[in-house]
Amino acid sequence: MTAALALAVAAPMLSGCFEEPSAHDAVRDFLVGWQTGDYAMAARRTDGDEGKVRQALEDVRIQLDAASFRFGLKGVRRTGDEAEATFEAEVDLGENNPLWEYDGRLPLRLVDGRWKVRWSPAVLHPELREGQRFAVDTDPEDRQPIVDRNNDPLQQPANLHVASVTPARLQDAAGLCERLAAVTGFPQDRLLSRIRSAPPSEELPLVTFGRLRFAQLRSKLEAIDGLKFSVREASVAPDAPTQIVGTVTAVTPETEQQLGGPQRAGDTVGRSGLQKAYQEHLTGSTETSVITVDLKTLEPVTELAKWRPGRTASPVRTTLDRKTQAAADSALAATGPGMLVAVQGSTGEVLAVGGTKDYHQEKHAFAGEFPAGTAFSVMAVEGLLKSRVDLEQKLDCPAERTVGGIRFRQAGASAGGTPTIQASFAGGCVTALASLARRVDGTALTAAAAKFGIGVPWTLPLKSFSGKVQPLKNDAATARALAGQNVSVSPLSMALVAGAMASGTWHPPILVKEPATQDPSDEAEAPRQVSPIDLDEETTAALRSLMRAGVTSGSARAAAAPGDPVHGITAAASADDKPLSWFVGWQGDVAVAALVESPDSTAGAVAAGRFFRNLRAGM
Known part of the structure; x- marks a missing residue:
């Protein structure tokens, strides 16, 4: 103005x-x-x-x-x-x-x-008019839910404890606010100004507490004359996958600044996961009315203005599926420390993110950087085929082999003999696969990895890692890549690799379908998405044959009962002196990467097998 x-x-x-x-x-x-x-x-x-x-x-x-x-x-x-x-x-x-x-x-x-x-x-x-005063009445929106692909909520009800006052009944509003500020840490002047501006006869929520915080402060709060307490049920307790959904707390003095200014009691703030990433969408805004109040009756007289600034709160609709999530959680319950990520192969939509207590679903399953092991070798197939390598060709699988001055060792029953290249893929023979470094150019291998999304800068609302291939400047580096020793990936990135082999097209990951952006003010401009990448038909056919052989005759047999249409391979790796077991594969349109901390190279396949059986059982 x-x-x-x-x-x-x-x-x-x-x-x-x-x-x-x-x-x-x-x-x-x-x-x-x-x-x-x-x-x-x-x-x-x-x-x-x-x-x-x-x-x-x-x-x-x-x-x-x-x-x-x-x-x-x-x-x-x-x-x-x-x-x-x-x-x-x-x-x-x-x-x-x-x-x-x-x-x-x-x-x-x-x-x-x-x-x-x-x-x-x-x-x-x-x-x-004479005998009247102004007042400001507020009505905050309830927090909206995060839901799965079928609109089922991914939160459970939890109790919030609300401390309220009726301004007209207070004998000493300033003293109450002084004591409440000392107990809670909220600014005394802000508490007092809310009381003085509120409709005097209406109950005014001043501070909201979570269960644990209220239990800690209860005796001190109940000693403050004029405070009234009530319990409000809110759907804020995260359901599985809990670390992806994220936690919610009542506003505290520490989180007021995060929310961009003073908040009304009853407001909630996402502390992690999608609850934090989509805070502005989930909470919306507070409806505010300026009214006049009769000083004798203390009742409202006239509404002078009313508005709800900003946008209306809206649910966050994810690609997650509760049944698939339950199948993943149940599969991991019987394993050692591990993770399992399931995606829809034809779209890249994330269906489930499982993790035991030793691994964080976002920090490790999405954003962790783990050695790929021989699971990375499948990405070399296109380069080998273009070099006219016959996958039925015999290739020694010795216990040790030196390539480019680097010694590789093969452990397990597959050592020795002269299997085909296809069998070496299926069995994860490190020494055989490393020897192929002389037949595929390092630059071509890096380019092939990019077709499977490794290193592609995709966009997700949570932290994630798409993978990284170290520079492949010589045969030794290329051999190490084929053995997955200088390639870092996340379980999410490898699930997308499996989805690419299953569908013939690599798709970037999708976790949230609505809203289009995390920031309501940018709703008109959704973030630029990475385009899908089509794989060569010959490569796809060869990979499907290799991955099926991994289940029918290779080391991934534990992933399926006889006759089950599962494709996949296993791989062994090591990180921080911990032995890791990979399974990368799919059944139908559900692609999976399982990573289990175990010296048993088939542990990942065992977890994946339980997952597929749980899916068939309708979990």
Whole structure:
């Protein structure tokens, strides 16, 4: 409002433009005094009792909990010894509310040769009457849920404890706020201003606590006279996958700053996972009303303004599937420490993220950096085929082999003999696969890995890792890549690799379907997504044959019962001196990567086998 911003600056000019006696001088002094908090100057320009006018102006600021007032003079019309000024008011109500704007009128009359504002409550607002006051009523939206692909909620009900007051019944509001601030850490002045601006006869929630926090403070809170306590059920306890969904807490003094300013009691804040990433969507905004209240009955009289700033809260719809998640969690319950990520092969949509207590679903299953082991070798197939390598060709699988000066060792029953290249893939023979480094160029191998999404900069609302291939400058480095020793991947990235082999197209991961962006203000511009990558048909056919052989005759047999249409391979790796067992494969349109901490190279396949059986059982 340009006029409002200019009023205080233009005040000297107003007095210079009109000769005394001028009604403009009285209007200027009154509005500038009100705007700047010089209530004595404003009161002197009225015909009312100066002490009462000063108090009334101070009370308006308190009753509205106003951060500031701005006024713009629209005009002054004089008729004999009377005049009327019209002005625009702009009141900043704080609490993340928009500005309250209204038009006001100032009647004036000459008193002993000086213009005076005729004092009445209508000077403050045209609809304010004697025996009334302002108040600000608020109604925050309930937090919306995070749901799975079938709109089933991914939260469970939890109890929140609310400490409330009825302002009109308080004997010592300032003392109550002082004691409550000492116990909770919330600013005393903010607590008090909320009480003073609220409708006096209505119960006002002041602070909300989670179960544990309330239990810690209960005895101290109950010792504060005037506080009332109630329990409110809210769907904020995360369901599986809990670390992906994330946790929610009631607003604390520490989280107020995170939310961008003072919040009303009852507001909640996401502390992790999707609850944190989509905080602004899930909580929406608070409906605010400016009303007048009868001072005798303490009942509302007139609603002067009402708005809900910002956007309406909305659920977050994910690609997760509760049944698939249950199948993953059950499969991992019988294993050692491990993770399992399942995606829809034809779309890249994340269906389930499982992890034992030793591994974090976001930090490790999505964003962890683990050696790929021989599971990475499948990405070399395209380069081998273009080099006209026959996958049925015999290839020694010795216990040891040196390539480019690097010694590779093969452990397990597959050592020795002369299997085919296909069998070496299926059995994960490190020494055989490393020897192929002379037949595939390192640059071509890196390019082939990118077709499977390794190192591709995809976008997810949570932290994730798409993988990385170290520079392959010689045969030794390429051999190490084929053995997965200088390639880092996450379980999510390897599940997408499996999905690419199953569908013939690599798809970037999708975790959230709605809303389009994390920030409501950017809703019109969804983040740019990485395009799907089609695989060569010959490569796809060869990979499907290799992956099926891994289950029917290779080391991944534990992933399926005889006849089950499962494709996959296993791989052994080591990280931080911990032996790791991979399974990468699919059944139908469900692609899986399982990583289990175990010296048994088939442990990942065992976990995947349980997962597929659970799916068939309808978990």
